[in-house]
Amino acid sequence: MGDPVARLASDVGALAGVHVELERPADAAHGDYATSVALRLAGEWRRQPREVAGEIADGVRGLDGVAGVEVAGPGFLNVTVADDWLAVGVAAILDAGSSFGGGSARAPERVQVEMVSANPTGPITVAAARNGAYGDSVARVLAFAGHTVEREYYYNDAGAQMERFRESVAAVRRGEEPPEDGYHGAYLAELAALDGDPVPHMLARIEASLERFRIHFDTWERQSEFEAEVGEALPLLDTYEADGATWARTTAYGDDKDRVLVRSNGEPTYFGADAAYIRRKLAGGFDRLVYVLGADHHGYVSRLQALAEMLGRPREAVEVLIYQLVHLTRGGEATKMSKRRGDVVFLDDFLDEIGVDAARWHLVSRGHDQAIEIDVDLAAEKANTNPVYYVQYAHARIAGILRHAEGADPGTVLRGDLADEERDLVKRLLELPEVAAVAAERRAPHGVPTYAIRVADDFHRFYHHHKVVGSEQQAFRLALCTATKVVIARCLDLIGVEAPERM
RNA sequence: GCGCCCGUAGCUCAGUGGACAGAGCGGCGGACUUCUAAUCCGCGGGUCGGAGGUUCGAAUCCUCCCGGGCGCACCA
Numbered sequence: 001m002g003d004p005v006a007r008l009a010s011d012v013g014a015l016a017g018v019h020v021e022l023e024r025p026a027d028a029a030h031g032d033y034a035t036s037v038a039l040r041l042a043g044e045w046r047r048q049p050r051e052v053a054g055e056i057a058d059g060v061r062g063l064d065g066v067a068g069v070e071v072a073g074p075g076f077l078n079v080t081v082a083d084d085w086l087a088v089g090v091a092a093i094l095d096a097g098s099s100f101g102g103g104s105a106r107a108p109e110r111v112q113v114e115m116v117s118a119n120p121t122g123p124i125t126v127a128a129a130r131n132g133a134y135g136d137s138v139a140r141v142l143a144f145a146g147h148t149v150e151r152e153y154y155y156n157d158a159g160a161q162m163e164r165f166r167e168s169v170a171a172v173r174r175g176e177e178p179p180e181d182g183y184h185g186a187y188l189a190e191l192a193a194l195d196g197d198p199v200p201h202m203l204a205r206i207e208a209s210l211e212r213f214r215i216h217f218d219t220w221e222r223q224s225e226f227e228a229e230v231g232e233a234l235p236l237l238d239t240y241e242a243d244g245a246t247w248a249r250t251t252a253y254g255d256d257k258d259r260v261l262v263r264s265n266g267e268p269t270y271f272g273a274d275a276a277y278i279r280r281k282l283a284g285g286f287d288r289l290v291y292v293l294g295a296d297h298h299g300y301v302s303r304l305q306a307l308a309e310m311l312g313r314p315r316e317a318v319e320v321l322i323y324q325l326v327h328l329t330r331g332g333e334a335t336k337m338s339k340r341r342g343d344v345v346f347l348d349d350f351l352d353e354i355g356v357d358a359a360r361w362h363l364v365s366r367g368h369d370q371a372i373e374i375d376v377d378l379a380a381e382k383a384n385t386n387p388v389y390y391v392q393y394a395h396a397r398i399a400g401i402l403r404h405a406e407g408a409d410p411g412t413v414l415r416g417d418l419a420d421e422e423r424d425l426v427k428r429l430l431e432l433p434e435v436a437a438v439a440a441e442r443r444a445p446h447g448v449p450t451y452a453i454r455v456a457d458d459f460h461r462f463y464h465h466h467k468v469v470g471s472e473q474q475a476f477r478l479a480l481c482t483a484t485k486v487v488i489a490r491c492l493d494l495i496g497v498e499a500p501e502r503m
Numbered sequence: 504g505c506g507c508c509c510g511u512a513g514c515u516c517a518g519u520g521g522a523c524a525g526a527g528c529g530g531c532g533g534a535c536u537u538c539u540a541a542u543c544c545g546c547g548g549g550u551c552g553g554a555g556g557u558u559c560g561a562a563u564c565c566u567c568c569c570g571g572g573c574g575c576a577c578c579a
Contacts, residue, residue, distance in 0.1 A: 027522075036521050039559075049559080073522050074559070119579070161579055223579090245577055256506075256575080263577040270579050295573050298507050324508065325573070366516065369508060371572060373515085382515090384541090385528055393541050404538045442519085450517055453526070464543045481538095503541065 002096045002103075003433040004089040008033065008065070008081075015059035016041060022079070024427060028420075031070065031078030032427060038075040049075025083418045086426040087476065091412040093429060093483040100486060104437035105146035110285060113139040115292035116210065117154045120202040121165040123187055124209045124347040127294070127326045130372065133363035134323050135292035136215045137445035137495045144494060145440035150218045150286075154277070157199055158224040159270075169198040209347050213356060214496040221277070229276035230261065230268040237261070237275060237310045248275065253306035254315070271303065278307050278318065290443075291320045295371075298322045321443050323368035329375045345376055354383035357497045361388035364495050365449040387453050388497060391488060394456035396503040398485040401468050402478070410482055411475035421462040422473075425480060428458045429487045436494070445495060452491035459484050 005022060012035060013020035022033040038053035045052055053071040060069045060077065065085030070078045093100045115135030118128045136151070143149045156162060168182035172192035178184055187205075191198040203220070210217070238249040244264030248271070251258050261272040268276075281289050289308075293300065301322070305315035328345055351359055365387075366372055375382075418426075435451045438444070468477040489499040 023521090025522075026525085030522070034522085036560095039521075042559085076522065156579060159579065243577080247577095260577045265577080267577085269577065295508065297574085299574050301507085322507075327572085370516075371509070382528085387527060389541055390527085393539080397539060397542085401538045446517085450526080453517095457526085460542055463538080467538070469538050503539075 002092055002100060003430075004085070004092055005033070005430050006433065008063070008079075009035075011063050012037070012056070012060055012077075012079075016056050024431070025078065030072060030076070031068070031080045032423070033079045033081065035077050035079075036075070038071075038077055042075065053077050083414055083423070086418060086423060087412045087414050089426055089430050090476070090479050090483050093486060094410070094412070094479060098486060098490065101432035101436045101490060102144045103146045104433065104440060105142075108146045108148065109287040110148045111139075111142055111288045111290060112150045112152055112281060112286045113142070113290045113292065114152045114154055115139075116215070118206070119156045119161060120199050120206060121161060121183055122185065122202070124206050124213075126328065126345045126347055126350050126374065129213060129347045129350070129359070130323060130326050130363045131292050131294060132210060132213060132215045133360050133496070134368050134445070135290075135321070137364050137448075138290070138292070138321065138443050140494050140496065141436065141439045141443075141445050141448070144436055144490075147440075151216065152219045152221060153217045154221045155203070155223065156270075157222045158227070162199065165202075166198060212351060213347060214360070223270070223273050223277075226273040226276040226280070227268045229280065230272045233272075233276040233279045234261065236279060237307070246272075248303075248306070248310070250303050250306035253302075253309045255302045255306045259303055274304065275307050278304070279311055282308070282311055282313055282317065287317070289318050291318065293320055293322055295322055295324045319443075321368065324371040326363075327371060327373045329373060350379070353380045354386075357388050357392070358383040358386045360496045361386055361449060365446055367444065367446050387449070389503075390460075391449075391452045391456040391492065392497070392500050393503055394459045395485060395488045395492070395499045396501060397463060398459070398481045398488075399501040401481050402485070405469050405474075405478055408469070408478060409475060410479035412479050414476055415472055419466060421458070421465050422477075422480065425455075425458040425462045425484065428455050429483055432487050432490065436490075439494070448491050448494045452488060455484065455488055455491065459488075 009020050009022045012022070016037050018037065018041065020035050020037045022035055025031060025034045038056060039049045042049035042052050050071055053075045057069040057071055057077055060066055060079060065082050065088070066079060067082040067085075068080040070080075072078050113135055116124070116128055116132045118124060118131075124132075139149045139151055164179070164182050168178035168184070169188055169191050171178045171182065172188050178188060191201055194201050207217070207220075234246065238252060239261065240247055240249060245260045246262035247258045248261050249258055259271050260269050261275060262268050278289065291304065298320075301320040304320060305318050308318040309315050347359075354362075362374075362383075363372070431451065435447055439447045462480075466473075466477065468474065468481060471477060485499075492499045
């Protein structure tokens with residue numbers, strides 16, 4: 001088993017007879033790991049918590065690698081592990097290498113993550129970039145947990161908005177101003193200079209921006225293709241005719257009103273295309289369809305899940321991840337964004353300003369339920385104090401140490417006691433499996449950068465206090481550095497940030 | 504009116520039942536004959552929006568209230 005902490009927890013759990021989770025106490029006086037299992041068990045067993053804790057403690061004392069056990073406070077069980085146990089933990093990280101902390105999924109699924117999916121009427125904006133930064137990190141975290149993940153971009157290539165877009169480009173080509181309700185902005189002139197339908201050109205540009213942002217899509221799907229399949233999907237759904245239109249009875253599946261699939265003029269609605277789209281995705285063998293949508297789309301959740309149910313799947317087969325919106329300010333003043341007016345901040349400009357690493361870190365390091373505010377004027381300035389550099393610097397420092405060691409062998413046999421800074425760092429590294437598992441289960445990748453800061457913090461402190469190359473503990477410290485490098489590189493990869501060898 | 508999300512340090516935010524609530528930034532003061540000072544150490548700073556409730560224990564769960572964001576189309 002590649003997770004020493006999980007193994008210890010399960011050993012303690014076997015003694016207690018229930019599932020046990022170990023946490024790391026904030027106060028060093030409370031040992032290396034602690035559990036409140038006795039407090040929870042006391043009521044069930046109808047006995048005093050401390051008595052229950054004492055009984056479990058007797059068993060824990062005999063476990064391999066446990067150096068001490070204490071019953072504290074109302075009935076906490078505080079466990080101190082031996083230095084050797086920690087050394088074995090470092091060995092476990094080195095053995096697992098880049099797979100350390102992965103594979104937490106109990107039942108691996110085939111998952112499709114559909115994200116960004118902005119209509120190709122203009123370049124990718126910073127607002128859409130949050131969708132991508134979040135969605136791509138969710139995809140990475142799911143893949144690391146053991147799921148098979150595909151990323152898809154679904155775009156509208158027909159309909160009123162797209163016609164307005166095409167007309168705007170056509171107007172510029174004729175040397176006229178785009179229509180009042182059309183699209184404006186410098187990028188229109190660039191598209192007008194190219195031949196043919198501007199939509200494929202716009203898409204190519206969008207793809208290039210997203211690749212630069214380190215998001216790669218496996219598939220690109222067009223809405224018009226599914227509009228043609230609505231007729232095939234209708235018989236599979238719960239529908240009825242009213243006012244000349246075809247409706248889906250979504251209220252029978254948890255929605256607050258029924259939805260039109262085919263308009264009275266015979267044209268399918270956007271929702272109608274969605275139905276055909278979901279049908280094909282589910283038929284294509286996906287166990288789970290993840291949609292990454294902004295908070296302004298939260299009303300869609302129940303209707304999309306209603307479609308899943310009509311198609312004979314559990315509603316959880318369609319999982320909609322809602323993230324709160326990005327608010328842009330300029331010198332403290334809110335700026336309303338509208339692609340049509342051309343009053344937006346494009347991802348490429350943002351990346352020119354602060355770089356891909358700082359941008360990804362900034363957009364994914366807050367909880368997705370939290371609205372983000374970005375002051376465009378301060379963004380570049382703030383980029384210098386972005387914690388991403390703190391974490392990357394730790395990685396580069398380790399690379400420097402390893403270069404300096406010139407290939408000396410690492411080892412996990414100890415020559416003396418571990419220092420506090422070494423113990424703290426090892427325990428921190430051993431948290432990765434839990435951090436990665438939680439990020440995947442909750443679809444909450446922001447826990448990863450938070451954890452990465454802690455790792456860098458513990459490493460920088462260790463570095464400051466202890467010499468690696470030439471020390472008594474050189475072999476172990478080289479192993480510890482290598483393990484730390486593996487963990488930091490993994491964290492950064494999970495959020496699409498590079499791990500530099502030098503800075 | 505109905506629905507979803509959010510109110511934690513001066514600012515930006517972690518913390519989805521456990522031991523005195525944390526980090527980064529900003530402020531003040533220290534540390535480079537050294538494997539990278541993009542670092543480290545110290546100081547200051549909080550009625551966890553408010554009121555009830557559940558619990559041995561609540562920032563965390565429930566109810567109500569206040570404040571903010573978003574949404575309620577035969578638009579996409």
